Amino acid sequence: MNPGILYAFAAFVLWGLFPVYFKTLHQIPALEMLAHRMAWSLVFVVAVLVVRRHWRWLGPTLRERRLLGRFVASAVLLSANWGIYIWAVNAGHIVEASLGYFINPLINVLFGYAFLRERLRALQWAAVALAAAGVVWLTWQNGAPPWISLALAVTFGGYGLLRKTAQLGALEGLALETVLLFPVAIVYLTIVGLAGASHFTHASRGLQLLLAASGPITAVPLLLFGAAARRIPLSMLGLIQYVTPTLQLLTGVLIYGEPFGAVQAVGYGAIWVALGLYSLEGVRSLVAARERRAA
Numbered sequence: 242m243n244p245g246i247l248y249a250f251a252a253f254v255l256w257g258l259f260p261v262y263f264k265t266l267h268q269i270p271a272l273e274m275l276a277h278r279m280a281w282s283l284v285f286v287v288a289v290l291v292v293r294r295h296w297r298w299l300g301p302t303l304r305e306r307r308l309l310g311r312f313v314a315s316a317v318l319l320s321a322n323w324g325i326y327i328w329a330v331n332a333g334h335i336v337e338a339s340l341g342y343f344i345n346p347l348i349n350v351l352f353g354y355a356f357l358r359e360r361l362r363a364l365q366w367a368a369v370a371l372a373a374a375g376v377v378w379l380t381w382q383n384g385a386p387p388w389i390s391l392a393l394a395v396t397f398g399g400y401g402l403l404r405k406t407a408q409l410g411a412l413e414g415l416a417l418e419t420v421l422l423f424p425v426a427i428v429y430l431t432i433v434g435l436a437g438a439s440h441f442t443h444a445s446r447g448l449q450l451l452l453a454a455s456g457p458i459t460a461v462p463l464l465l466f467g468a469a470a471r472r473i474p475l476s477m478l479g480l481i482q483y484v485t486p487t488l489q490l491l492t493g494v495l496i497y498g499e500p501f502g503a504v505q506a507v508g509y510g511a512i513w514v515a516l517g518l519y520s521l522e523g524v525r526s527l528v529a530a531r532e533r534r535a536a
Contacts, residue, residue, distance in 0.1 A: 245472025257488025
C-alpha cells in the first residue's frame, strides 16, 4: 500500500477524534484553551525544527513582507477556526461542527472559482447547488442558518486558499503561523494569570499535561497530512478527508447523545449526495487524465 494512504487515514482519524480530546478539557474556557493550543503548538514545532536542524528559512521569510502578510491572514483564519471548533465541541454542537467539514470541500470549489479562476464542470455546479439547498433546508427548519458549520467551512476554506498560494511547506507554514500567534497567546495567558483566573494553574497535573499535549495533537495530523499530500493524488486525498467529519458526527450522536433527527437527516442527506457528485466528478477527471497520458 502506498504509505501516503496510511498517512492520510492517520491524519483524518486523529482530526476525527478531536471532539473526545476537547471534551476532556471542558473545565478550561474555550479562549484559554485556544491560547494554550497556540503556545504549545509553537513549542512542539520549534522542537521538531531543532531536531531536524531546519530553521534557516525563517529569517529570510520574515523579511518578505508580502508572504508575511499572507501568513498573518492565514494565522488569523486558523485561530478563528480553532476557537470556533473548541467552543462548539464544549457547547454541545459537535454534530453541527461536523457539518462544517462536510461542506468545506464545496467551499473550496467555490473559492477556486472565485479567486483562482478555476472552471467548474456541470457536476460540480450541481453539487454546490444541492449543498446550498441542504443549508437552506436546515436554516428554514431551525429558524437560523447553521452558523457554526458555515463559519468553520469558510474559515478553513479561506485558510486553505491562502496556504495554497503561499510558497511554504506544511511544517514551515505551521511554524510561521504559530510564531505569529504566540505573542497574542502569551499576552492573554499572562493577563489571565495575573488576574488569578488561570484555569491551567489550578487544574490537576493530568489536565495540565493534556493541555500541554495540544501542541503535538495539533501539529502531528498536519505533518501527516503534508506527507500524504506529497505521495497521493489530491482527488484520493479529497475522498479520504470525509473520514474526519464522519467520525465527528458519529462521536457527537453515539457518544455524547447530540440530537440527529429527520430534519438533520434531510439537510445532511442533501449535502452527502452533493459530496457524492463532487467525488464522482473528481474520480472521472482523474481517470480521464490518466487516459490522456496513456494515449
